Amino acid sequence: MLALIVAVACTAGAVIMGYPSWCFFFLVTGVTLFLGGLAVLLGLRHKVNRRPPRLWLNLAALTGIIALLYMLTIGPFNGTGLLNLRMRGLVALTGGQGRLQSWAVEVLAQPRDAEDGRSSIEETFTQWDVPRSSWSGQVRRLGPKRVFIQRVFQDGQEGVLLAYGSGFLHWYIVIGPPGSVPDPKLDEHPTDSDWFRWSDGVYCWFAD
Known part of the structure; x- marks a missing residue:
């Protein structure tokens, strides 16, 4: 016992x-x-x-x-399941998924210069960094290492990603407008990608 x-x-x-x-x-x-x-x-x-x-x-x-x-x-x-549970709890304690999604939708609606984007490691998806000055108070309390925009949903739809982790483990809180569904192409590499759906358009993604 x-x-x-x-x-x-x-x-x-x-x-x-x-x-x-x-x-x-x-x-x-x-x-x-x-x-x-x-x-x-x-x-x-x-x-x-x-x-x-x-x-x-x-x-x-x-x-x-x-x-x-x-x-x-x-x-x-398991490991990713517990981390997902922790991140979901942190979001709830800092204001909830609704507030986080509202902020993300506002960020996605802002104009961006295509030349400011940078290619990911695979050179397949373009990413736009969200400057710290644009982070909401909730995002600051969540303490991501990086916040950026990337096409992660079906039909080329963009989402806001809050990046966490280091070394062999990286994960993201992924937020898009309601109705957003992860792009299946993202599961082709790496093969051990895991998505946890929190609510309509809000996910936790373990990319490796």
């Missing part, structure tokens, strides 16, 4: 602290659950632990460990 308590506490820590501290908490959670499950299995070698009510307690603990391992690896609360 101690392993489950520690694992749940570390999972909560991962959600609260975010990336990159998230990596440490996830490592501790995985090791704790593995050792906890191993301890339960070794404990069942003793007859006293195979008799009720200890047997039921041990089986319940083992079931809980396996279930939590599943949810944190291939289940809904």
Whole structure:
């Protein structure tokens, strides 16, 4: 049971602290659950632990460990799932998705000089940086590393992207007008791209 308590506490820590501290908490959670499950299995070698009510307690603990391992690896609360949950919570705490979308629609409506755009790494999509002076108070509190405009929706429709992450993990809050749907071409490269739909026209996108 101690392993489950520690694992749940570390999972909560991962959600609260975010990336990159998230990596440490996830490592501790995985090791704790593995050792906890191993301890339960070794404990069942003793007859006293195979008799009720200890047997039921041990089986319940083992079931809980396996279930939590599943949810944190291939289940809904895996790494990207927890980061998505954290980002969605931050948006809610800073004013909500509606306010963020209203700001993004206003930014998209402003005229831009085509010469100010720059090609992405793949040289397929043109991006326009949104200057910090145009960030809303909510966006500043969300603390993205970069805010830019890119054609990320179907039919060449543009969206505003708030960029986060570093190293091997990058993700974006992607906002467009209501009815915006991600462009399937963006999932062709990289292959492990994940989209989480928050509401109509608002997404969290894990690009790699």
